[in-house]
Amino acid sequence: MRSLPERFSVVGKKALVTGASRGLGQTISDVLSAAGADIVAVGRDVAALEETRKIVENNGRKCMTIAADLRAVDAGEKVVAQVTAEWGAIDILVNNAGICISGSLLDFPVDDWDASFNVNLRAAFLFARAVAPGMIAQKSGKIINLSSQISNFAMPDHSAYGASKAALNALTKSMTAEWGAHNIQANAACPTAVWTSMGAEVWSDEAALKKFLGNMPxxxxxxxxxxxxxxxxxxxxxxxxxxxxxxFVDGGYTAL
Incomplete structure (x- = not known):
């Protein structure tokens, strides 16, 4: 049996993290590289990606930065093709990139609805489909889809976000059904509100935040x-x- 440090290590693994230029994606890149992984940091902000590169390299690991807009249908295929050509197959995929556009169901713009699903769901599908052949060939792989606690309960003005994250959870189970036999584990991490720049923007209403936290143990x-x-x-x-x-990483919210 491997030792405790070995079981929680990702030394020598190659991890692709989307939305890695700031916030949660940058922290995930930091933690994975501190545990031994080389990082492919994908995001739209080139300057911010360089900050992620410095963090990863300070942890003694390699970092490839790739600027990409995940709203593009071919983004996943192009990114994975570049990484595979230079580094070989990806061991870990973290589909972290996401957007949260709030608004009432009665007047929610169709373009915003489509954008929510394109980034939160379709991009995860396309990146996973692009990395899966390499994982199947090497008979191992980890796919972590960043979902949300809102995937499991309704919240006013968060219809597109919640629906896209619920669909992401279902997609994760489909990945398991099709790829589990190849020693690929796909799971959805479903956090509560996270204090990142996006989280602070979404929860800028102090009264709404106080009410939300009042329901959390x-x-x-x-x-x-x-x-x-x-x-x-x-x-x-x-x-x-x-x-x-x-x-669920939600402080007990969905247990009540």
């Missing part, structure tokens, strides 16, 4: 590191028997 939002550590577990050998699960 933990009574506070999550910090990026608390979610990134769960991603590390799901990316490591310690989670080899965890597959197709919605892993």
């Amino acid at each position: 933990a009574g506070r939002v999550a910090q990026p590191l608390e979610v990134a550590d769960v991603v590390l577990f799901l990316a490591s050998a310690a989670s080899d028997m965890v597959n197709g699960q919605d892993v």
